[in-house]
Amino acid sequence: MAKSTILYLRIGEGKNLPRKDISGKSDPYCIVKVDNEPVARTATVWRDLEPFWGEEYTMFLPVGFTNLSVFVYDEDTIGVDDLIGRVTFDRETLAQSSKGLDKWFPVSLADMHNYSDIQGDIRIETTLFEKGDVKKIRAKVVEVRDLPETGRSILEPSVKLTLRESSTGGGQMRLSLRETVVKLAEGHKKMWIPAKQKCLEVDVKEPLQELKMTAEMKIESDALCCFGQVTTFLSKLKPGQTRDCWYKLLPMPQLKEIKTENLGSIRMKVRLTQERVLPQKCYQSLVEILVNSAKDPESLDPTALSLIEQLTAADQAILAHQLVRLFIGQDLVIPFLDYLTLREIRNTSCPRTLFRGNSLAAKCMEQFMKIVGMPYLSETLKPVLDKIFEERKYCELDPCKAAERKQSALRRLSLRPVDEQDKSLSVLTTYLETVMMSILNSVKECPSYMRAAFRNLARRVSDRFGDIPDYEDSKYTAVSGFLFLRFYVPAILGPKLFGLRENHADKNVSRTLTILAKTVQKIGNIELPLQNGKEEWMGPLYKWIALYTDEVKDFLDQLADVEDTEVPGCDHRRTVFSHSLIIKEGSLKKSRYRDTRLPKPFKFKKRNCWLSTENFLYAKTNDSQTRQFLPTTKILAVERVDESAFQKPNVFQVVSKGYDEALQILYLAAQDVNEMNQWLSAIRKTTISNTNLLNYFHPGVFHKNKWTCCKRVIQSAGGCQRTHTHVTLSDWRDPLDPDSEAQMIFTQLLQSRDEIRKKFLGINEQRKHSQESYDTAKDEEISVKDSHTSSTAERAMATKLLEVIDELEKAHQTFEEKAIRK
DSSP: OEEEEEEEEEEEEEESOOOOSTTSOOOEEEEEEETTEEEEEOOOOTTOSSOEEEEEEEEEEOTTOOEEEEEEEEOOSSSOOEEEEEEEEEHHHHHTOTTOEEEEEEOBOOOTTOGGGOOOEEEEEEEEEEETTEEEEEEEEEEEEOOOOSSSOEEEEEEEEEEEOSSSOOOEEEEEEEEEEEEETTEEEEEEEESSOOOEEEEESSOOOEEEEEEEEEETTOSSEEEEEEEEOOTTOOTTOEEEEEEEOBOOOOSSOOOOGGGOEEEEEEEEEEEEEOOGGGGHHHHHHHHHHHSOTTOOSOOHHHHHTTOSSSOHHHHHHHHHHHHHHTTOHHHHHHHHHHHHHHTOSOGGGTTOSOOHHHHHHHHHHHHHSHHHHHHHHHHHHHHHHHHOOOOOOOHHHHHHHHHHOOTTTTSOHHHHHHHHHHHHHHHHHHHHHHHHTOTTTSOHHHHHHHHHHHHHHHHHHTTSTTOTTHHHHHHHHHHIIIIIHHHHHOGGGGTSOSSOOOHHHHHHHHHHHHHHHHHHTTSOOOTTSSOGGGGGGHHHHHHHHHHHHHHHHHHHOOOGGGSOOOTTOSOSSOTTSOOEEEEEEEEEOOOTTSSOSOOOEEEEEEEOSSEEEEESSTTOSOOEEEEGGGEEEEEEOOHHHHTOSSEEEEEEEOTTSOEEEEEEEOSSHHHHHHHHHHHHHHTTTOSOOOSEEOSSOEETTEETTTOOSOTTOOOSEEOOTTOEEOSTTOOOOHHHHHHHHHHHHHHTHHHHIIIIIOOOTTTTTOHHHHHHHHHHHHHSTTSSSSOHHHHHHHHHHHHHHHHHHHHHHHHHHHHHHO
16 A cells, blocks of 8 residues: 655745845746755746746655745846745645645745754654543654754754643653664664653643644754754544654744745645555456446446536546546547547537537546647647747737837837838748648657547547538537647647746747737637637738648648557556657766766766656767667666755766666756756656665765765765655656556545435435435435436446445545554
């Protein structure tokens, strides 16, 4: 049994940020850290106190993570960037809100008590027991480890343990710790244990709500003290149960109130999803009932999928994403999409409204394109988008917007409106021609998965509406509605959201992309626009739109000309892509450790790098005849390197096992923190199935006969910091995980169980909490014909689906009970 932790974060915008520059403005950006480990960076918004970022991140995190922090900085072209403040969320707070938090969060001061120096773990044992009629809590510190070593040694570290109840005051005790070195399997780790094994014991009238632990460290080489604490909730502790856990130390709250209104606030949405993934056999019934739904797409009988698409309590976006991934892993994604789209086609009377809403079929098709089509999208659109960003040409066809621009700026006054419009039209048509030629010539590059799905969709729509006058082109509009309106156009409008650019477009480029996206959208509509439409200023582009209409039809016909034999099967692999497909490429600077006797044992050289699921490759040039390669199965860890190790930022390391079984370290330097995090995440995903991953690593380098991080003199000594193997950013490179996907589908169905009972079985709210009444109601509802709007077959399918949900819920309860007994 494994645990899955997924964190969704959207950094929207900021307001009232402080002025940090001499111009009275700031250049703000955000860095996202998990347990003080940077994982993402937003774009910099220049000269703005109310910046808009609009960036989203989905992160896979280790089960034991403790906090998420968003740091706000002001970028300086000269010197060190200014730290404005931070917003921090602890895991307990996020876990208590199942729907997540979505609001304005105040930015607080971030630089008290050497925040970046806070590290270490504390192990505490707590027991709830009964002594007579009195409930008691016993707590004791077992050991502390991994305290910071910024000086020659750490003197007299101590822990103050405090228990607090909601109704009464708690007790507290102070323990002094003595330093000791314990040899572990991973190497030598410094650990501290209490000098005296004292226990703190207090009476409680109700389950304890809060246990606070504070570690105060005095460092000989620093006059300042570093403080750390951890808070855990004991409300779920049962009588007779002992909890023995490690907790990560976090910064203490501010010792005095600091007015934060001058630091501004950030609009964010954050949601934590924690799943307990059971063994594969537990999900067999759920997978079978879902798979059976799609085996015969033309069947009219009720299925589990036909019930699921009617649910409102479930998050349809999450369901769509996980269902698509599950069916890809089962090699049934094409019939699955065929089944859902055919149901919507049958239930739609007018093809103009087909797939225009947010139905489950539309969401699944959209998620499907994003999962399997991102390499194709990058190959098709990235070159022309890069050119638009590099040239930064101003384009405007709307006379009103052009007039507003001239009123706010004195430049371009020498150009008459007609001259400026002609110049913009020339630039736009050049870009449009490049975009359309790239799309129209991309039939062979389009994944056969997508082509097969579009073929089925076109056939179904043609069978339903093809003989109706004025709807002969409905098969084209149905396919282009997905491919153009939900794939090409959004990517042109927001390249960063599709991974095609590192930063958002500035005002000039953004306007060019907007007009270009509007034009491609009208081309994708497969019909001539009205000359007197709402946007008459687009009139000069109408002849181009008409020119490409027939060519788009030919393109869609070619896409649909594919046989099932051309569609590769996943064969239960962990990825939908070929193992040889390049999933990440770019330029990095490479270095390997050579010899400490040399004056410069580390020398970074520029290399072109490629990553597939099988190998990490690098060479001097793109067209090099020979490439060095490292099999991903040999990789043991992928971690960042301390900036002080090389006096160089954005360096990370790939630790692997050589053919002689010795550890080898490849150091790589990226251009910026975002590029480094993308490489870290991409490489980690290729190693997810490796069984020999390291638990500890060295964030420094071995130089002058010692490690710069822990000062150990043995080069083969075990690592001194924990690895971050499970910290990855979610994107199209995510490996398939059928058990995790089935678990997340189950979670959504569990949240919708009451809706299923009421909607399809007619069980009222008063009876739903009683299992006995529920079982009786099932027999009554199935035996009475036509007593509800649901058909007999639909009620029978709902009953079967509920049995699967109940079975999985009991399996979870069984595993949780076993875990508690252990």
